[in-house]
Amino acid sequence: MSILDNKIPEGPLAEKWNKHKAAIKVVSPANKRKLEIIVVGTGLGGASAAASLAELGYKVKAFCYQDSPRRAHSIAAQGGINAAKNYQNDNDSVYRLFYDTIKGGDYRAREANVYRLAEVSPNIIDQCVAQGVPFGREYGGLLDNRSFGGVLVSRTFYARGQTGQQLLIGAYQALNRQISKGAVEMYNRHEMLDLVKIDGKARGIIARDLVSGEIKRFGAHAVVVATGGYGNVFFLSTNAMGSNGSVAWQCYKRGAFMSNPCFVQIHPTCIPVHGDQQSKLTLMSESLRNDGRVWVPKKKEDAVKLQKGELHPNDIADEDRDFYLERRYPSYGNLVPRDVASRAAKERCDAGFGVNSEGKAVFLDFKYAIDRLGKSVIEARYGNLFQMYEKITDVDPYKAPMMIYPAIHYSMGGTWVDYNLMTSVPGLYSIGEANFSDHGANRLGASALMQGLADGYFVLPYTIGDYLADEIMTPMADTNAPEFAAVEKEVTDRIEKLYNIKGSKPVDYFHKKLGQVMWDYVGMARNAEGLKKAIEMIKEIRAEFWKDVRIPGELDNLNPELEKAGRVADFFDIGELMARDALDRNESCGGHFREESATEEGEAKRNDEEFTYVSCWEYKGEGAEPDMHKEDLVFENVKLTQRSYK
Amino acid sequence: MADKILKKLKIKVWRQKNAKSKGKFETYTIENISTGSSFLEMMDILNFQLIEAGIDPIAFDHDCREGICGTCSLYINGRPHGPDTEVTTCQLHMRKFKDGETIVIEPWRARAFPVIKDLVVDRTAFEKILQAGGFVSVNTGGVPDANTIPIPKEDAEESMDAAACIGCGACVAACKNASAMLFVSAKVSHLAKLPQGKVEAASRAKNMVAKMDELGFGGCTNTQACEAECPKSISITNIARLNREYLCAKVSE
Numbered sequence: 004m005s006i007l008d009n010k011i012p013e014g015p016l017a018e019k020w021n022k023h024k025a026a027i028k029v030v031s032p033a034n035k036r037k038l039e040i041i042v043v044g045t046g047l048g049g050a051s052a053a054a055s056l057a058e059l060g061y062k063v064k065a066f067c068y069q070d071s072p073r074r075a076h077s078i079a080a081q082g083g084i085n086a087a088k089n090y091q092n093d094n095d096s097v098y099r100l101f102y103d104t105i106k107g108g109d110y111r112a113r114e115a116n117v118y119r120l121a122e123v124s125p126n127i128i129d130q131c132v133a134q135g136v137p138f139g140r141e142y143g144g145l146l147d148n149r150s151f152g153g154v155l156v157s158r159t160f161y162a163r164g165q166t167g168q169q170l171l172i173g174a175y176q177a178l179n180r181q182i183s184k185g186a187v188e189m190y191n192r193h194e195m196l197d198l199v200k201i202d203g204k205a206r207g208i209i210a211r212d213l214v215s216g217e218i219k220r221f222g223a224h225a226v227v228v229a230t231g232g233y234g235n236v237f238f239l240s241t242n243a244m245g246s247n248g249s250v251a252w253q254c255y256k257r258g259a260f261m262s263n264p265c266f267v268q269i270h271p272t273c274i275p276v277h278g279d280q281q282s283k284l285t286l287m288s289e290s291l292r293n294d295g296r297v298w299v300p301k302k303k304e305d306a307v308k309l310q311k312g313e314l315h316p317n318d319i320a321d322e323d324r325d326f327y328l329e330r331r332y333p334s335y336g337n338l339v340p341r342d343v344a345s346r347a348a349k350e351r352c353d354a355g356f357g358v359n360s361e362g363k364a365v366f367l368d369f370k371y372a373i374d375r376l377g378k379s380v381i382e383a384r385y386g387n388l389f390q391m392y393e394k395i396t397d398v399d400p401y402k403a404p405m406m407i408y409p410a411i412h413y414s415m416g417g418t419w420v421d422y423n424l425m426t427s428v429p430g431l432y433s434i435g436e437a438n439f440s441d442h443g444a445n446r447l448g449a450s451a452l453m454q455g456l457a458d459g460y461f462v463l464p465y466t467i468g469d470y471l472a473d474e475i476m477t478p479m480a481d482t483n484a485p486e487f488a489a490v491e492k493e494v495t496d497r498i499e500k501l502y503n504i505k506g507s508k509p510v511d512y513f514h515k516k517l518g519q520v521m522w523d524y525v526g527m528a529r530n531a532e533g534l535k536k537a538i539e540m541i542k543e544i545r546a547e548f549w550k551d552v553r554i555p556g557e558l559d560n561l562n563p564e565l566e567k568a569g570r571v572a573d574f575f576d577i578g579e580l581m582a583r584d585a586l587d588r589n590e591s592c593g594g595h596f597r598e599e600s601a602t603e604e605g606e607a608k609r610n611d612e613e614f615t616y617v618s619c620w621e622y623k624g625e626g627a628e629p630d631m632h633k634e635d636l637v638f639e640n641v642k643l644t645q646r647s648y649k
Numbered sequence: 650m651a652d653k654i655l656k657k658l659k660i661k662v663w664r665q666k667n668a669k670s671k672g673k674f675e676t677y678t679i680e681n682i683s684t685g686s687s688f689l690e691m692m693d694i695l696n697f698q699l700i701e702a703g704i705d706p707i708a709f710d711h712d713c714r715e716g717i718c719g720t721c722s723l724y725i726n727g728r729p730h731g732p733d734t735e736v737t738t739c740q741l742h743m744r745k746f747k748d749g750e751t752i753v754i755e756p757w758r759a760r761a762f763p764v765i766k767d768l769v770v771d772r773t774a775f776e777k778i779l780q781a782g783g784f785v786s787v788n789t790g791g792v793p794d795a796n797t798i799p800i801p802k803e804d805a806e807e808s809m810d811a812a813a814c815i816g817c818g819a820c821v822a823a824c825k826n827a828s829a830m831l832f833v834s835a836k837v838s839h840l841a842k843l844p845q846g847k848v849e850a851a852s853r854a855k856n857m858v859a860k861m862d863e864l865g866f867g868g869c870t871n872t873q874a875c876e877a878e879c880p881k882s883i884s885i886t887n888i889a890r891l892n893r894e895y896l897c898a899k900v901s902e
């Protein structure tokens with residue numbers, strides 16, 4: 004299929020990246036000074052890219068919607084970052100990390116990209132240490148590692164429970180250094196609202212200054228998108244309140260394909276929803292499953308009493324507890340991968356065994372670990388998480404079991420990119436969680452941070468040169484060009500249209516409604532009938548939104564409701580595409596579970612014959628059905644097997 | 650344990666249209682808030698009501714809502730981040746309030762943090778301080794293997810204690826002089842405690858302090874209000890370290 008050239012280099016897997024680097028073009032220092040790059044988003048992906056590109060000599064403009072790059076959602080990552088350092092001498096290697104990632108992704112990612120990710124991973128740790136990231140250390144002064152779900156080696160580097168924070172601060176410091184040198188112009192509180200193309204190439208963006216409301220034009224020779232994931236389409240998720248899919252959607256409408264949008268990750272250990280006032284969900288680190296045992300009552304009457312608050316969990320005898328993960332998966336027990344653990348919790352709650360007032364929670368109990376190891380050991384391991392849990396729920400997890408429930412956490416799907424991380428629009432790149440490239444149908448813990456920094460520090464700075472080398476004669480983009488004016492007009496028209504609806508209901512009303520449909524029909528378990536229904540329901544809510552939303556405030560002032568409205572308007576479209584994609588993929592793989600494709604015991608069943616491909620959706624205009632192209636996945640190095648955790 | 654309902658609360662909140670206009674307090678009433686809701690969820694509900702009633706909702710900063718991004722910044726009942734310890738505004742829960750209470754909400758008040766709208770302030774001054782030297786001067790690539798330099802565990806831990814600062818600005822809001830010393834000292838300590846950051850420690854301290862003074866933050870008179878209100882328990886011993894590094898830089902001038 005000529006429309007999709009993934010540019011994967013020829014040759015043996017382990018030599019592809021080196022060969023590719025040797026073959027691609029390089030831009031001279033004198034010419035780099037003449038080339039401008041826009042980086043949208045300054046999380047781990049964007050901040051590392053912006054700093055590295057500026058160090059190379061390119062002129063960089065970077066954008067984020069918060070008041071500082073340090074506040075990007077990457078800051079919230081807790082557990083750690085993987086790297087194939089083999090510091091523990093436990094026979095880890097680039098190949099093993101590659102293999103674990105491909106298998107963990109349920110064989111729906113590209114071999115070549117994943118191998119490169121594993122290959123550059125050790126450099127990330129070196130870079131971060133040089134920047135002053137205070138990783139956890141052993142008494143001998145060397146770096147410490149932890150283990151994470153789904154793997155047999157210890158390769159996760161961490162900075163207490165704040166790894167994302169410390170990595171982002173490292174990248175932010177590098178970025179600040181370039182800002183102070185004038186090599187990066189930083190635009191905080193600016194939101195990208197559209198992409199500008201000239202002669203088919205990405206040449207700039209339209210952004211809104213969120214404080215003054217001014218709509219501005221910015222030109223460049225290339226545009227890099229690092230705007231994170233779209234999990235907030237579900238309204239409730241572990242993502243930050245402002246996380247959104249709008250830039251990915253703007254790019255999609257300008258010709259960048261969207262891949263595997265239905266692949267989202269549902270994390271099993273989040274604090275459950277508490278009634279209808281909730282605005283977001285809080286993650287409790289995956290590491291808790293190392294020492295906590297998951298259970299619900301065996302007897303339904305006990306569950307009913309728990310739901311009514313008439314029974315305390317500690318009063319249920321051991322023999323009346325159903326440790327359903329240990330029962331169903333004796334070999335992995337409480338440590339089954341995220342998707343399996345999430346579905347098992349939902350199964351029990353749907354069957355009526357949920358333990359909170361809404362019947363949508365299971366217990367994660369530390370009593371057994373405390374009996375075995377003592378309270379002080381548990382406190383040393385999880386003290387900060389226990390404190391956080393108590394602050395939120397007012398329950399002391401040393402004395403009573405935690406309640407947890409699955410929540411939307413990460414989007415594996417995203418903008419299609421080739422091996423150079425370029426989208427199907429020339430000159431437009433996508434990195435970090437925003438692209439689809441490395442995690443297949445399920446992401447392993449501690450691999451998102453690795454991917455964001457790999458893309459930004461060690462991949463994009465090389466591959467972008469291959470494109471820019473041919474642009475050295477292209478003058479700076481003229482923001483007075485008619486192409487800029489035309490896109491700007493579309494942007495202002497849309498804002499005015501939204502603002503002038505002057506309906507009766509706030510944005511959140513519609514967002515919650517959308518989220519409920521997504522969770523019910525495009526969530527943890529999906530089937531054809533439900534997905535078709537979801538598409539229809541989304542259309543209805545969208546129509547209601549465009550008729551009845553009320554946006555208060557002014558256009559030329561800080562206006563958070565206006566910002567939200569624009570994002571939610573795009574979420575309707577993203578949600579619909581997710582449902583379409585899920586409908587097309589009539590197999591169960593990774594986080595995507597189609598009820599029609601299950602074994603007799605209810606486990607996920609992949610269908611490699613028909614579905615070993617990446618779906619690549621092409622926009623065909625407002626209201627028109629999108630086209631789907633398939634990029635076949637070719638596995639030359641690993642053998643496809645069904646995952647089993649029994 | 651079980652959530653209760655706060656039947657009625659009065660919210661007395663600072664309203665200011667933009668940086669140029671003069672602000673004033675307005676009082677709103679809100680009903681039926683679950684004690685299990687977070688403070689910002691209460692604000693969401695209030696805003697929902699205001700929008701339905703045709704009133705401009707209250708602008709406030711927030712993003713992660715789990716105490717790590719440092720965006721939220723409310724001064725509640727006379728305390729930055731409100732009446733709980735070691736939490737940010739977004740982690741504060743309504744069980745800390747009583748039924749019928751009047752809750753007073755203001756923005757951070759400091760000359761260096763001008764109000765943008767309502768409760769949203771401009772913290773660009775913090776960015777500028779960090780740009781003046783809050784980094785290690787290394788480029789991407791060409792760095793040694795991470796394990797070539799062993800670092801004593803205690804040093805790494807102390808560095809991490811300081812690096813936990815989320816840049817929220819509560820220390821400035823808590824200080825009667827609106828000093829940024831705790832924030833600056835946290836960055837200086839984070840880096841000075843590690844061999845990688847030691848190299849530029851003295852010049853870093855000097856440049857960051859100079860920038861802080863230039864931007865209109867007040868001086869430190871050791872009232873310790875900053876430490877008491879810091880949601881991340883950043884210790885004022887960092888200020889002593891900053892003073893030492895600063896002195897080193899001045900002596901070698």
Ligand SMILES: Cc1cc2nc3c(=O)[nH]c(=O)nc-3n(C[C@H](O)[C@H](O)[C@H](O)COP(=O)(O)OP(=O)(O)OC[C@H]3O[C@@H](n4cnc5c(N)ncnc54)[C@H](O)[C@@H]3O)c2cc1C
Nearest residue numbers: 044045046047048068077082083195231435436449451452
């Ligand atoms: C609670 C939690 C814990 C996690 N823990 C881990 C972990 O332990 N290990 C791990 O590997 N992964 C973890 N993850 C996943 C990981 O944190 C993210 O996938 C990753 O940080 C995403 O980085 P990013 O740079 O792609 O995007 P983000 O960090 O989301 O940054 C997005 C950037 O884009 C900007 N932006 C967005 N829209 C616009 C716009 N329209 N205009 C301008 N700017 C815009 C934002 O301002 C921001 O700067 C966790 C995620 C969550 C939610």
Ligand code: SF4
Nearest residue numbers: 814815817818820879
């Ligand atoms: S020192 Fe504490 S109060 Fe001050 S900015 Fe840092 S985290 Fe906030």
Ligand code: FES
Nearest residue numbers: 712714719721739
């Ligand atoms: S919103 Fe992120 S710390 Fe409060």
